[in-house]
Structures are given as C-alpha cells and as structure tokens.
Amino acid sequence: xxxxxxxxxxxxxxxxxxxxxxxxxxxxxxxxxxxxxxxxxxxxxxxxxxxxxxxxxxxxxxxxxxxxxxxxxxxxxxxxxxxxxxxxxxxxxxxxxxxxxxxxxxxxxxxxxxxxxxxxxxxxxxxxxxxxxxxxxxxxxxxxxxxxxxxxxxxxxxxxxxxxxxxxxxxxxxxxxxxxxxxxxxxxxxxxxxxxxxxxxxxxxxxxxxxxxxxxxxxxxxxxxxxxxxxxxxxxxxxxxxxxxxxxxxxxxxxxxxxxxxxxxxxxxxxxxxxxxxxxxxxxxxxxxxxxxxxxxxxxxxxxxxxxxxxxxxxxxxxxxxxxxxxxxxxxxxxxxxxxxxxxxxxxxxxxxxxxxxxxxxxxxxxxxxxxxxxxxxxxxxxxxxxxxxxxxxxxxxxxxxxxxxxxxxxxxxxxxxxxxxxxxxxxxxxxxxxxxxxxxxxxxxxxxxxxxxxxxxxxxxxxxxxxxxxxxxxxxxxxxxxxxxxxxxxxxxxxxxxxxxxxxxxxxxxxxxxxxxxxxxxxxxxxxxxxxxxxxxxxxxxxxxxxxxxxxxxxxxxxxxxxxxxxxxxxxxxxxxxxxxxxxxxxxxxxxxxxxxxxxxxxxxxxxxxxxxxxxxxxxxxxxxxxxxxxxxxxxxxxxxxxxxxxxxxxxxxxxxxxxxxxxxxxxxxxxxxxxxxxxxxxxxxxxxxxxxxxxxxxxxxxxxxxxxxxxxxxxxxxxxxxxxxxxxxxxxxxxxxxxxxxxxxxxxxxxxxxxxxxxxxxxxxxxxxxxxxxxxxxxxxxxxxxxxxxxxxxxxxxxxxxxxxxxxxxxxxxxxxxxxxxxxxxxxxxxxxxxxxxxxxxxxxxxxxxxxx
Numbered sequence: 001x002x003x004x005x006x007x008x009x010x011x012x013x014x015x016x017x018x019x020x021x022x023x024x025x026x027x028x029x030x031x032x033x034x035x036x037x038x039x040x041x042x043x044x045x046x047x048x049x050x051x052x053x054x055x056x057x058x059x060x061x062x063x064x065x066x067x068x069x070x071x072x073x074x075x076x077x078x079x080x081x082x083x084x085x086x087x088x089x090x091x092x093x094x095x096x097x098x099x100x101x102x103x104x105x106x107x108x109x110x111x112x113x114x115x116x117x118x119x120x121x122x123x124x125x126x127x128x129x130x131x132x133x134x135x136x137x138x139x140x141x142x143x144x145x146x147x148x149x150x151x152x153x154x155x156x157x158x159x160x161x162x163x164x165x166x167x168x169x170x171x172x173x174x175x176x177x178x179x180x181x182x183x184x185x186x187x188x189x190x191x192x193x194x195x196x197x198x199x200x201x202x203x204x205x206x207x208x209x210x211x212x213x214x215x216x217x218x219x220x221x222x223x224x225x226x227x228x229x230x231x232x233x234x235x236x237x238x239x240x241x242x243x244x245x246x247x248x249x250x251x252x253x254x255x256x257x258x259x260x261x262x263x264x265x266x267x268x269x270x271x272x273x274x275x276x277x278x279x280x281x282x283x284x285x286x287x288x289x290x291x292x293x294x295x296x297x298x299x300x301x302x303x304x305x306x307x308x309x310x311x312x313x314x315x316x317x318x319x320x321x322x323x324x325x326x327x328x329x330x331x332x333x334x335x336x337x338x339x340x341x342x343x344x345x346x347x348x349x350x351x352x353x354x355x356x357x358x359x360x361x362x363x364x365x366x367x368x369x370x371x372x373x374x375x376x377x378x379x380x381x382x383x384x385x386x387x388x389x390x391x392x393x394x395x396x397x398x399x400x401x402x403x404x405x406x407x408x409x410x411x412x413x414x415x416x417x418x419x420x421x422x423x424x425x426x427x428x429x430x431x432x433x434x435x436x437x438x439x440x441x442x443x444x445x446x447x448x449x450x451x452x453x454x455x456x457x458x459x460x461x462x463x464x465x466x467x468x469x470x471x472x473x474x475x476x477x478x479x480x481x482x483x484x485x486x487x488x489x490x491x492x493x494x495x496x497x498x499x500x501x502x503x504x505x506x507x508x509x510x511x512x513x514x515x516x517x518x519x520x521x522x523x524x525x526x527x528x529x530x531x532x533x534x535x536x537x538x539x540x541x542x543x544x545x546x547x548x549x550x551x552x553x554x555x556x557x558x559x560x561x562x563x564x565x566x567x568x569x570x571x572x573x574x575x576x577x578x579x580x581x582x583x584x585x586x587x588x589x590x591x592x593x594x595x596x597x598x599x600x601x602x603x604x605x606x607x608x609x610x611x612x613x614x615x616x617x618x619x620x621x622x623x624x625x626x627x628x629x630x631x632x633x634x635x636x637x638x639x640x641x642x643x644x645x646x647x648x649x650x651x652x653x654x655x656x657x658x659x660x661x662x663x664x665x666x667x668x669x670x671x672x673x674x675x676x677x678x679x680x681x682x683x684x685x686x687x688x689x690x691x692x693x694x695x696x697x698x699x700x701x702x703x704x705x706x707x708x709x710x711x712x713x714x715x716x717x718x719x720x721x722x723x724x725x726x727x728x729x730x731x732x733x734x735x736x737x738x739x740x741x742x743x744x745x746x747x748x749x750x751x752x753x754x755x756x757x758x759x760x761x762x763x764x765x766x767x768x769x770x771x772x773x774x775x776x777x778x779x780x781x782x783x784x785x786x787x788x789x790x791x792x793x794x795x796x797x798x799x800x801x802x803x804x805x806x807x808x809x810x811x812x813x814x815x816x817x818x819x820x821x822x823x824x825x826x827x828x829x830x831x832x833x834x835x836x837x838x839x840x841x842x843x844x845x846x847x848x849x850x851x852x853x854x855x
Contacts, residue, residue: 004178033045069093070092107133147165150163195376248268266292281314303338305329369390401438452567556575568619589640634776638801649830685808693812
C-alpha cells in the first residue's frame with residue numbers, strides 16, 4: 001500500500017504496532033513507516049524504523065523477511081549519504097534472499113547503484129531481476145524494474161531502449177492501483193520526452209506528475225530536479241534556480257535525503273551559471289562536489305566538478321590547471337558513457353584557446369566535435385560549436401561559417417518544436433556563441449554584406465513565424481477570464497486603499513496556470529527554410545530609404561548602413577555606454593511628462609546627441625535625406641530614436657530585424673478596411689481623442705465604457721485594418737507576456753492577442769509603456785508590440801516611456817489626420833511631432849512614441 005495510498009499505509013502500519021503484533025508483522029509495519037519517512041519525511045526517523053524492521057525480521061527467523069528489510073534499509077542508508085553501510089546492507093539482503101524475494105532485493109540494489117551513478121552495475125542487477133519477477137507474475141515489481149532500466153538507459157543516452165522499457169512498464173501500471181508508482185511513470189515519461197528534445201511534452205508530463213503526487217500528499221524532490229533540467233533547457237534558468245533553492249529549503253526542513261540535496265545543489269549550480277550568477281554557481285557546485293564525494297558518488301561528483309569549472313570560467317578564471325582539470329573531467333565522463341562528455345571537452349578546448357595553447361585546444365575540440373553528427377539537438381550544437389572553434393583556430397573563415405550555419409540549423413529545427421513564443425525566444429540563448437562566432441567571421445572577412453547576413457541570421461527569430469495558437473481549451477479560457485476578474489478587483493481595491501494580498505496571491509496562481517498551459521504547446525509551424533537575402537532588401541529599400549542595422553561585437557556597436565544598392569559598415573561606440581545613456585534619457589523623459597520640468601529639456605537633448613555619437617557614429621553623416629529604418633539589438637530597445645538629432649525630423653520607423661521589416665512591407669492590408677476605436681477606463685483625459693476620431697472615421701466601431709470588454713475588443717480587433725486603443729498600459733518585466741492594456745472588465749494581455757486569427761494591419765497604442773520589451777535569449781524581445789508583428793500587423797505606433805495623457809491627445813489627432821490623407825504611420829508620426837506646440841512637455845511626448853514595422 002505504501003506506493004498506492006501512502007498516507008493510508010502509514011496509518012495502517014501505526015495501527016498494527018498498537019496491537020501488540022508478532023515480530024514478523026511488526027517488522028513489516030516498521031518497514032512501511034521507514035519507507036514512508038525515507039521517501040517523504042525525516043531520514044533519521046526512517047533509519048530508526050528500518051533498523052527495527054531488520055532486527056524484528058531476524059527475530060522472526062524469516063530469511064526472506066530479513067532480506068526485504070535489509071534492502072529497504074540499504075536504500076535509505078545510501079540516500080542518507082552512508083554509501084558503504086547501504087551497499088553492505090544490500091549485499092547481505094541479496095545473500096539472505098532467495099527466488100522472488102532475491103529478485104526484489106536485486107532491483108533495490110540496482111536502484112541504489114543508479115542513485116550512485118554506477119549505471120552499468122545497475123543494469124546488470126536489473127537485468128537479472130526482471131526475468132524472475134516476470135516468471136513470478138509480479139506485475140508491480142516488474143513495472144518498477146522496467147521503469148528503472150529505462151531511466152538508466154536514458155542516463156547512458158540509449159533513447160530507443162529507454163522508450164521500449166517505458167512503454168512496457170506503462171502497460172503494466174495500467175493494470176494496477178499503484179498511484180504513486182503511476183505518477184512516477186508519468187514523471188519518467190516526462191524525462192524521456194526531455195531527453196528526446198520535446199520540451200513542451202516534458203513540461204506537460206512533469207506538471208501532470210506533480211498533480212498526481214499532490215493528490216497523494218507525497219512531495220517528490222526528484223521531480224523538482226527533473227523540472228529544473230527542463231526549465232534550463234527551455235531558457236528559464238532563473239526559474240530553475242528558484243525551484244531548486246525552494247526544494248532544498250523544504251528538504252532541509254524535514255530532514256530529508258542527503259542524496260537528493262546534493263542533486264538539487266547541482267541543479268541550482270547549473271541554473272545559477274546559466275542565469276549569469278557565477279558566484280552563486282560556484283558556491284552551490286562546491287557544496288555539491290563535497291556532498292557527492294562524501295557519498296562516494298563518482299558519476300555525480302564528476303558532473304558537479306564540470307559545473308564548478310564552468311562557473312569559475314564564467315567568473316573570469318583561466319589557467320593551465322583549469323585545462324588539465326577539465327580534460328580529466330571529460331575523460332571520466334566519457335568513461336561513464338555520460339552524454340555531458342562532449343560539453344566538458346568543448347570547455348577544455350575553449351580554455352586552452354584562451355591561453356593560446358593551440359595543440360591542446362585542437363585535441364579537446366576534435367573530441368567534442370564528434371557529437372555534432374548524432375544525439376539530441378543541444379548535444380549536436382555542442383559539436384558544431386567545437387567545430388567552429390577549430391575552424392577559427394585554423395584561420396578558416398569559411399569553416400567557421402559552415403559550422404555555425406549547421407549548428408544554428410539544428411537549433412532552428414529544435415525551436416520550431418516549441419509552440420510558445422516565450423520558449424522560442426529563450427531557446428535562442430543556446431545559439432548565442434555560434435551567432436557571435438559567425439558575426440565575428442563576417443566582420444573579419446571585411447564584407448559588410450556578409451556581416452549583415454549573419455546579424456540577421458539570429459536576430460528576432462521568435463518573430464519570424466506566428467506562435468502556435470492555443471487550442472479551444474475551456475480550462476485556459478476559464479483561467480484567463482478568472483485572471484481578468486481578479487486583476488480588476490485588485491486594481492479597484494488598490495484605488496480604494498484596501499488590502500489586496502489575497503487577491504494578488506490568486507492572481508499569481510492564475511498567471512502560473514495560464515503560463516504553464518501555454519508552455520505545453522508544441523510547435524505546429526515547420527521552418528520554411530527562408531534565408532535572408534540582402535539583395536532583396538536593397539531592392540526594396542531603393543535609392544531613398546536607408547536601413548540602419550546595429551550589430552554588437554566585442555561590446556562595440558557596428559553600424560550597417562543599407563541603401564542605394566550597397567551595404568556599408570561604420571564603427572560606433574561601446575554598447576555599455578549607450579545603454580547607460582539610454583537609461584538617462586528615459587529618466588529625463590519621465591520627468592518631462594510632468595509640467596514644470598522644462599529645465600530638463602537641454603539635458604535630455606544633450607543626452608540625445610551623445611546617444612547619436614555612440615549608436616550611429618560616422619554613419620549619421622551618410623543617412624541621405626529620405627526615410628530611415630532603424631534595426632537595433634534587443635538591449636537597445638528603449639532608445640527613443642526620434643530624439644537623435646539626425647533622425648529627429650525624418651520619416652523614421654523601427655523594426656526588430658531587417659527580415660521583419662521586409663515581411664511588414666510585403667504584408668497586404670485586409671479587405672474591408674474596418675476601423676476600431678477602443679477607449680479604456682481611468683484615463684486622465686478620458687481618452688479624449690476617441691470621440692474626435694469617431695467623427696473622422698465615419699462608421700468606425702467604437703468600444704468604450706461597458707462595451708470595452710476584452711471578449712468584444714478581441715472580436716472586433718481580429719482582421720481590422722486600423723485599430724486605435726486609448727488605455728492604461730502596464731509592462732511586466734518579470735513576466736512580459738502578461739504586459740497588458742486595461743479594459744472595462746480587466747486587463748487584456750499578450751496571451752489574449754496571441755489568440756487572434758489576424759491582428760490589426762495597423763494598430764496605434766495611445767498608452768504608456770506599450771513599446772517596452774524584455775530582452776531574452778540571444779537577441780529576442782518579448783512584449784506587446786512583438787506579439788502583434790508575427791500575427792499580421794504591419795505597423796504599430798507605441799510608446800517607450802510614461803507620457804502626459806493630455807499631451808498625447810493632440811499628437812494622436814495629428815497622427816490620424818496624416819493617416820486619413822494617405823500617409824504611412826512613420827510619415828504621419830513625423831508630421832504629428834512637427835505639428836505639436838514647441839514646449840518641453842509636447843516635445844518629450846512626441847519623442848516617446850515610435851513607429852514599428854513598415855505600414
């Protein structure tokens with residue numbers, strides 16, 4: 001019962017002990033309590049009961065009972081970090097048992113050896129056990145043994161064998177009532193999906209397993225560890241770190257398994273390193289190494305040493321000793337058959353290259369490069385990264401570009417299995433090194449056109465295809481409706497100065513549910529194999545339009561000026577200095593949004609001049625007189641480009657990529673030309689421009705007051721030619737896809753917009769902070785505007801900073817005047833800025849708005 005109904009089994013066992021049982025029955029009861037405490041409680045209590053079970057079994061003079069108790073005790077001792085004692089108990093159990101019981105003990109010894117990382121010994125034991133368990137028609141233990149064998153196969157990279165064993169085990173579990181074991185089987189299938197590269201399926205299965213465990217009231221720290229692995233592969237390292245640290249805290253609080261604590265520390269170390277926190281990674285990895293060493297878990301200790309070295313390198317350390325240590329780790333991992341061996345060889349080669357040790361680097365990189373031909377996507381990418389570094393060391397620019405192309409193709413195929421925009425964007429971080437190597441090779445070649453191609457190869461790729469549309473999921477719809485209602489109630493309570501902690505907790509819970517469901521979506525859009533063609537771009541630009549693409553290499557901005565049939569390169573300033581200056585500008589614009597701050601205007605204008613020097617450099621003098629399209633890197637998304645002197649009076653638009661600008665330019669407006677005007681609640685001006693616009697656009701759909709409810713707004717926006725939304729905007733840096741616009745019934749969020757069949761051809765967001773984004777992955781942006789661009793929107797006007805509501809009204813009216821005269825968004829916005837009063841308040845308002853896309 002202990003793995004079918006754990007808490008009921010615990011109560012029954014305690015009842016047996018209260019009834020003055022025989023030694024045999026008392027041994028069983030103590031063993032049940034010991035197993036419960038071992039897996040879900042305090043290890044000290046577990047060891048007490050399991051030792052009692054062993055002693056009582058000896059008094060009962062039952063060899064098989066004693067063997068069974070010794071097996072349970074041995075596993076507990078291993079989990080407590082007492083490896084030698086645990087293995088000795090298991091050896092005695094194997095010697096005492098016979099037949100069917102001995103096979104069960106062999107299974108437990110195989111499990112202990114798997115925990116210790118002794119995978120080949122574990123396979124030997126489980127292979128001996130399975131035929132005996134099958135012959136005895138022991139369905140439960142056969143299913144357990146098959147699940148364990150599959151898990152060991154996964155650790156050794158034998159995917160097909162693992163899949164066969166998982167399938168056979170699942171068929172057996174379906175015939176039993178072992179609910180905890182069934183949950184474990186679902187968790188194991190999640191692990192298999194992850195190893196096969198199917199992250200959405202892995203997340204879905206692990207969430208399902210968690211729900212099953214929760215119904216049983218049995219926490220499982222192995223699930224936390226596995227979810228951390230998947231989250232890291234999905235680019236969600238900060239979340240993985242938070243989950244690992246929280247699980248460690250719980251485990252410490254109950255006095256749980258030492259082995260699981262070590263594994264959680266290793267997961268936390270990996271997550272911290274990926275999150276860019278090298279010092280936390282070093283601290284966690286060092287603790288993990290010491291714990292694994294004390295537990296005599298060489299396989300695990302070696303993996304922890306690899307993470308420790310990676311963290312030290314990330315912290316800026318480099319030495320010959322590190323090369324030797326990493327090479328030793330790589331050799332040991334290879335001897336274990338561990339899939340992480342190529343990663344270690346790549347690291348050894350990278351460190352050797354940094355030290356100028358060419359021969360050593362070539363030796364290690366050649367070993368790592370072997371993995372490029374087979375295995376899961378991220379392992380193949382490791383191999384291609386090694387091959388690219390080999391080619392660079394050999395001075396072969398062509399070899400570098402070929403390796404980078406092949407590696408990024410692998411990652412492209414992997415990304416397209418992900419349905420959620422967030423996962424697609426974050427997954428690009430896996431290709432950051434390849435993209436950087438290719439761009440550097442493009443720069444070294446002296447060909448600006450080649451650098452442009454590689455700058456585009458890995459820029460804003462998450463926007464290249466629409467996200468997978470969520471299915472008609474009633475639970476998702478229900479969660480979105482409930483989220484909206486709770487958020488609206490919380491906003492109302494804040495306005496009345498009433499406490500909102502309960503509402504905020506419920507809102508966060510619903511956010512987690514919604515996000516979880518969207519992350520489960522599997523990609524349904526195959527990659528189209530499209531490659532950026534600079535010739536096509538230059539043809540579209542013609543002689544008048546200039547496209548300025550900013551690439552960043554070694555921390556310096558490289559300006560690629562496209563137009564008049566050619567691509568020219570100019571070198572500008574340091575990215576870090578530009579980011580700092582952009583933050584100063586944002587602070588200045590926030591001040592200028594309030595009357596009485598006119599004295600800040602010269603300061604903001606001076607900052608704009610400095611930004612131009614840092615971002616455009618000498619290219620500013622070669623922009624010509626026509627329209628300009630700026631394609632900035634993700635880290636410069638908050639620059640108010642219209643503030644730069646050479647761009648201030650131009651027709652100016654911004655695009656996440658040149659490819660995105662081309663798509664927007666070639667997007668056809670929808671038939672019918674429907675106009676939609678939306679006015680949300682709580683605006684200082686009441687959305688004063690909307691009534692005027694309703695008069696300008698006779699027959700426009702006007703949604704305001706009670707009509708401005710999210711379902712109706714989404715219905716009218718779908719397929720509209722032009723939409724104007726006047727509403728309060730909120731950007732969520734912590735969760736950008738919950739950035740929102742406030743409607744009558746609560747917020748409309750990015751997840752809502754992603755359900756549109758086609759977003760409006762042109763959309764004007766007369767709202768604060770609607771053009772703010774989160775920079776994620778290699779060079780990706782998540783936010784409201786970027787959610788609209790892949791869904792059919794060719795042009796957006798949005799705001800990068802808080803603005804004065806009253807000053808927005810004349811800007812919007814002037815903008816729409818231009819649109820009604822047949823101008824593009826960028827042209828109309830340029831003229832609207834010029835038509836504003838010349839005071840600081842209105843100038844700052846004009847600078848804060850940008851036109852995105854090409855409509």
